[in-house]
Amino acid sequence: MTLLPPTLAEPGRFSETERWIFIALAAASLTLFWLRFGPILANILQSKKDADFHLRPIGRRVWDFVWEVMLQAKVIRQRPLAGVAHAFVFWAFCAFAMVTLNHCATIFGSGFLNPRSTAGRFYDYFAAAFAVGCALGIAGLFVRRFLVRPKWLGALSWESGLIALLIFVLMVTYLGAFFMPNSGAGMRALWWAHTLTLLYLLPVIPETKHLHLVLSPFTVFLSRGGFSRIPPLAGDEDFGLVAGKDLTQLVSLQAYSCVECGRCTEHCPANHTGKTLNPKQVILGVRAYLNDCGPESAEPLLGKYNSQEAAFQCTTCGACEFQCPVGIEHLPIIVGLRRGAVNTGAWEDEHGGKLFLALERGSNALGLSAAERDKFVEKNALPIFDGTQEYCLWLGCMGGYDPKGREIVLALVQVMRRLGVSFGVLRKEKCTGDPVRRLGNDLLFQQLAEANLETLKRGQVKKIVSICPHCVRTIQEDWKEFGAAPRIEHHSEFLARHLGQLTPVQSQKKIVFHDPCYLGRYRGVYDEPRAVVSHAGRLVEAPRSGERSFCCGAGGGLAFLGEEKGERVSHARARELAATGAEIVGAACPFCNTMFRDALAAQGRGAPELLDIAQLAAQGLPAKSAI
């Protein structure tokens, strides 16, 4: 044993004075930590209870915790290099929990990791391996932050540098012991250097973004779950996020957990195209509010701390929520702020007001007469659903009223007829309420959801298929609050299942597929539409695709609002899609379709053709089966 190098766990005997100094410093460090952390914890705990919070299913929580916290999978997946570096730092912290306890115990001569026992030795070396990883990792992260300087990390913060330095010193002092002569004064100096660094680091944590060390494991474990899940309003005085009193414990916990990594902003289409909206700032705005006003304040949340303009620039694409490594759920917060503004009438917008009035008085978001839909159904001899058919074909506002949307419906109808699958459309249909849901108009959303649920129930509908990912999401998830809806699927899922029965199109045309946010991130459907595309040509991928797809700009009710500030999101995306050199842009959402129609035309000559996957699937059909 004596041949092995010594460790920091055997610093020799300490004097009584040293012990008292340690006790005093440790007490000061812990007190300072608590003075800073206590008010934060109080703000979180004093926030309103989350009305719909359920600990169950616990399995999902445990899995998220293991996957996102323990394995750091999300961090690594989204930014591999920095992610691995971060993972090493994190794992080292875990490994060091025991080392640190033991470290403090040694001054009282009661270290429990006996360096002379095999187990103790083993643990010391085990931790040393992590310390090496951590030291390298933190050095790498330091270089990245201060020399590479990715834009999304925001302004340089000296605190981050300080923390990196402290962590580095902790590791180096631990590793240094292995090269020390046994238990001499040098070793004691090292022990003290390690200890002082540790005691200095502790109170720095709660007042910097390193608070996530303490909070984010809870944030991930306690997350609301689901994606972009909008909580139900609780009671007669809940109108969404109006003021501090409306912030729930989960919202406050999340606001304090943000590590300011900027992943959300890096992927935000609004921020990318020159809008005011910055999802990271939304979260930090809530945090600043809590720090200044507290969770019981009546000061409006929109105003000094977050801007109404920004809140209504969000396309609800969900990229931010999807990316966030600490489990922050942006959409319930952004939509919550909108609810607060709309449900109290504080939001005034010419186009928004028009949309609301159109849906208060009529049936569709386009503000057209329902007779237009009747005419379309009649003209194309679409069968009326009477309970005998297998599918109810949900037209939606775009499918029922928009000329291009109708073409998509007709292409799908052509395929369904070819396959011999029976279907019918409803005689009457109202907007699912998707745009008003995302804009925060709960009154209208409830009315629309209830009216539609009633129609579906009366029609005894069991299975729905729709060309619109927004309809699919809203019917399946958002209506739950008001009743059980029939099973619904997107036409990409339907088409993919039946591809075997359709003759492939003999074409080598390059087709780039654009993942709609509400199909990909919201529903997790990525492969089915690609299968349909591959059936009709050669699939190519855009630089941002799959779960990182870049929004078309239509979501969140924005398709119905006026001209955007800055560049149009649809143009930015259309440019990217056209640059792949594809001859066709494959879409799977009538809203994306309408956004890209103009945006692709603006790309000038040689811009790719725009087709929905239903149209791609119908291409292979013999012309005779045309309807």
Added chain:
Amino acid sequence: MKIVVAIKQVPERDAPVRIAANGKWIEETDLQYAMNEPDAYALEEALQLKEKYGGEVVVVSAGPERVGTVIREALAKGADRGFHIVGDDVAGRDALGVARLLATAVRAESPDLVLTGLQSEDVGMGQTGVIVAALLGLPHATLILQVEKSQAGVKVKRELEEGWFQSIELPTPAVLTIQSGGTKLRYATLMGIKRAKTKEVRTVKAADLGVDAAPVVALEEMKLPKKQKSTQILPGSAKEAAAALVEKLKFEVRVL
């Protein structure tokens, strides 16, 4: 300023209208109802006046039970009180009959202004507001787009034909019938609906008001317009077709 707004409930714009069995009215079962649009503008004008000058907005509506929903809607948008004249026969009354009912309610409130829509979206007689003014002996103005307070009473902007406007002043109390589109309507909010629950709605039976229900106008019959297709395709080259079109527009349709 105390303002009474008279509101009518009419079938929703997209409602499928069928003629009732007796051929004198439409089939009411399964019909969805909404606030008459010009009345919605009258309400909006009243709410804006209240926001500017203070005061109270009282809505009054005559009709069966279901009319309660438009009163609630008006309260949700910001009106202070409601007045419901309950009667199942209101749709069958002529404009004078309805105006008599409304006039009793208005008299009870003695407001500074009475606003109502220029006409209803269903029968579109455009008389009720004016008759109310006559019954109460009040000055009135029609086709109003804007209202503001003035020394004499109110100054209003009227819409004339062909893009002309007229500005006039009236002493108050007065009756104004409001044209659609003069201002932007506000949307209904959840908070408004919740707050409306605690607002007062007085109900009075139409029969108890002691007004004469005998119609002076008799409704003969109600019919749906006939659908007719009279598309004509003009054959020949573009030039020939254009010549034929001019011919028709000049002599058949007489619009040129």
